[in-house]
Amino acid sequence: MDVELHNKTPFYSAVISYINSSVTPFDVPGHKLGAINTELRKFLGRRAFEFDVNAPKGLDNLNHPRGVLKEAQELFADAFGARKAFFLVNGSSVGLLTMILYSVKAHDKIILPRNVHKSIINGLILSGAIPVFIKPNIDGELGIAGGINLKSIKDTIKEHPDAKAVLIINPTYFGVTSNLKKIAEHVHEHNMLLLVDEAHGSHFHFSDRLPPSAMQSGADMSVLSIHKTGGSLTQSSALLVKSERIDCDEIQNILNMLQSTSPNSLLLASLDVTRKYLVLHGKRAIGHSIELAKYAVNRLKDIPGIKVVDKKYFKEKKEFGYDSSRLVIKVNELGLSGFEIYNILREEYSIQLELAETYCILAIITIGTKKKHIDTLVNALNDLSYRFYGKFVPYIVPKFQYSFPKMLYRPRLAFHAPYKKIKLDDDAIGEVSAESIMIYPPGIPLIIPGEVITKELVDMLDLYQEQGSTILKQEEGPYIKVIDKDNWKLFQNDESEE
Ligand SMILES: Cc1ncc(COP(=O)(O)O)c(C=O)c1O
Incomplete structure (x- = not known):
C-alpha cells in the first residue's frame, strides 16, 4: 500500500471546496445549507448543515460513482486490502442484505450460524433462500454463543454440497473469532462463496495484535460497520469485495435497489476521513x-x-x-x-x-x-x-439454554403465509411463527418466520421480560403472529413445502 496516497480525502475535500465556493442553492435539501432557524440548527451550528448536501455537481453520485466518490472508494478498498469497496449509508444491515441477495436466489441453500443479526434473517426473507443453520460454540458459563469450528463447517458442507454460500459472523458481538482462513479454503474447495459479517471488526485490518480480517483471510466479501469500531458516523459502513468471482456491477445494482438516492454526505465524508485516519494512525x-x-x-x-x-x-x-x-x-x-x-x-x-x-x-x-x-x-x-457481593446468592437460571427452534418453512414462505395473532403462552407451543422476535441489543432473533414455537422459547421470553430487557416483536403486548394453517392452501394440500 502506498501510504502517501492516503493523505488524500477526495470526497471530504470536495464537499469543503463546494461549501467554500459560496454557491446559491436552488437544489435540495430544503434547509439550504443551514439557512433555517430550527432548534437543531441552533444546537449544531451552521457547519453541520452546510455539510449536508445532496449530490450537487462535482460531488459525484453514490449510485453511479464516477468522480470523487469513486476515488474515495478506491482508496478505501486499498486501505482494507479489498479489490473493491462500496460505501453504505444504511449500516452493515444493507450490506448484509446485498451480499445475500447477490449470492443466493429462492430455494438456494446458504449455510450460516443461527445467532445471526436480524438483517441476515431479512436477507433470507427477501431472497427466498433456504437457511442451513450451524450451531455455534455455546459457552454455558457466560450464556453466550461463540465462534464456528471448522469441523462443523466441514460436516455441514458434506451434508449440503449443493449450498451456494457460507456466511460467518467474525468477530461475534462478544469478540470471538473463527478460523476464517481455513474456513475460506474449505468453502472454496467446494465452490461456494464465503461471506463475512464483520460488523464488529473494522479495526482488525489495522493491527497485527488482533485476529486477521476477512480480506486478509481470503473471504469473498465482507461487511463492516465502520461506525462501530472504526470511528466514523453512525450508519456509515462498507461492503468489501475480495475475489474475482464477484460481479461488482451486480453488487452496485443490488445496492442501488436498497439504498437511498440521497445518501447523507456527512456519512460519506466520515468514511473518507476515517479511512485516512486508520491508515495513518x-x-x-x-x-x-x-x-x-x-x-x-x-x-x-x-x-x-x-x-x-x-x-x-x-x-x-x-x-x-x-x-x-x-x-x-x-x-x-x-x-x-x-x-x-x-x-x-x-x-x-x-x-x-x-x-x-x-x-x-x-x-x-x-x-x-x-x-x-x-x-x-x-x-x-x-x-x-x-x-x-456476598449479600445474595449468584444469579443462576436453572434451565438456561441457548437453543434455537426447529425450522419448518423457508423464512420467505412463512413471511408471506396467511397469519393470525395469538397469545404467546403455553397454548402457542407447536404453532409456526410468522414473525421474528429478538432481544435488542444484540438484535439476534430468538425465533424467525417459519420456526416452531417451543416451551423453551416461551420460558426464555418470560425470563427476558422479567430481567427488563428490550424485546422487539411486531405485535404489541403478549401476542405473536403465527401462520394461519386453516387458511393456508399450501398447508392443506401438503404439509411440507417442497
Ligand atoms: C453482528 C452484527 N451484524 C450486523 C449488524 C448490523 O449493523 P448496522 O447497525 O451497521 O446496520 C449488527 C448491529 O449491531 C451486528 O451486531
Missing part, C-alpha cells in the same frame, strides 16, 4: 485501545464477584481467537443478572454499556476510549461489588 490508536483493555482487565480481575474474560479464557474454551479490545464481564456472582447490572450502571452511575446478557455485560473499547472512561467503569463495578 490506526496501528498506534488501536494498540492504545488494546493496552487500555489490558489495564481494565488487570484492575477488574481482583474485584470480588466480577470475572473479566480475556484471551486466555476463550483459548481454554477452544475458541479460535478473540478481539482483546472487548471487555466481556461476568457479573452474576453479584446476585444480579447482566441486564440488572446494565440498568444500574446506566441509571445510577451514568455509564452506558454496549449490551447485557443473562450473566454478563459487554463494554467496547475503541480508539475513542480514554483511561478516565476505564477508571469510571472500574470504580463503579468496585462499588457494585461492595454493595452486592
Whole structure:
C-alpha cells in the first residue's frame, strides 16, 4: 500500500471546496445549507448543515460513482486490502442484505450460524433462500454463543454440497473469532462463496495484535460497520469485495435497489476521513485501545464477584481467537443478572454499556476510549461489588439454554403465509411463527418466520421480560403472529413445502 496516497480525502475535500465556493442553492435539501432557524440548527451550528448536501455537481453520485466518490472508494478498498469497496449509508444491515441477495436466489441453500443479526434473517426473507443453520460454540458459563469450528463447517458442507454460500459472523458481538482462513479454503474447495459479517471488526485490518480480517483471510466479501469500531458516523459502513468471482456491477445494482438516492454526505465524508485516519494512525490508536483493555482487565480481575474474560479464557474454551479490545464481564456472582447490572450502571452511575446478557455485560473499547472512561467503569463495578457481593446468592437460571427452534418453512414462505395473532403462552407451543422476535441489543432473533414455537422459547421470553430487557416483536403486548394453517392452501394440500 502506498501510504502517501492516503493523505488524500477526495470526497471530504470536495464537499469543503463546494461549501467554500459560496454557491446559491436552488437544489435540495430544503434547509439550504443551514439557512433555517430550527432548534437543531441552533444546537449544531451552521457547519453541520452546510455539510449536508445532496449530490450537487462535482460531488459525484453514490449510485453511479464516477468522480470523487469513486476515488474515495478506491482508496478505501486499498486501505482494507479489498479489490473493491462500496460505501453504505444504511449500516452493515444493507450490506448484509446485498451480499445475500447477490449470492443466493429462492430455494438456494446458504449455510450460516443461527445467532445471526436480524438483517441476515431479512436477507433470507427477501431472497427466498433456504437457511442451513450451524450451531455455534455455546459457552454455558457466560450464556453466550461463540465462534464456528471448522469441523462443523466441514460436516455441514458434506451434508449440503449443493449450498451456494457460507456466511460467518467474525468477530461475534462478544469478540470471538473463527478460523476464517481455513474456513475460506474449505468453502472454496467446494465452490461456494464465503461471506463475512464483520460488523464488529473494522479495526482488525489495522493491527497485527488482533485476529486477521476477512480480506486478509481470503473471504469473498465482507461487511463492516465502520461506525462501530472504526470511528466514523453512525450508519456509515462498507461492503468489501475480495475475489474475482464477484460481479461488482451486480453488487452496485443490488445496492442501488436498497439504498437511498440521497445518501447523507456527512456519512460519506466520515468514511473518507476515517479511512485516512486508520491508515495513518490506526496501528498506534488501536494498540492504545488494546493496552487500555489490558489495564481494565488487570484492575477488574481482583474485584470480588466480577470475572473479566480475556484471551486466555476463550483459548481454554477452544475458541479460535478473540478481539482483546472487548471487555466481556461476568457479573452474576453479584446476585444480579447482566441486564440488572446494565440498568444500574446506566441509571445510577451514568455509564452506558454496549449490551447485557443473562450473566454478563459487554463494554467496547475503541480508539475513542480514554483511561478516565476505564477508571469510571472500574470504580463503579468496585462499588457494585461492595454493595452486592456476598449479600445474595449468584444469579443462576436453572434451565438456561441457548437453543434455537426447529425450522419448518423457508423464512420467505412463512413471511408471506396467511397469519393470525395469538397469545404467546403455553397454548402457542407447536404453532409456526410468522414473525421474528429478538432481544435488542444484540438484535439476534430468538425465533424467525417459519420456526416452531417451543416451551423453551416461551420460558426464555418470560425470563427476558422479567430481567427488563428490550424485546422487539411486531405485535404489541403478549401476542405473536403465527401462520394461519386453516387458511393456508399450501398447508392443506401438503404439509411440507417442497
Ligand atoms: C453482528 C452484527 N451484524 C450486523 C449488524 C448490523 O449493523 P448496522 O447497525 O451497521 O446496520 C449488527 C448491529 O449491531 C451486528 O451486531
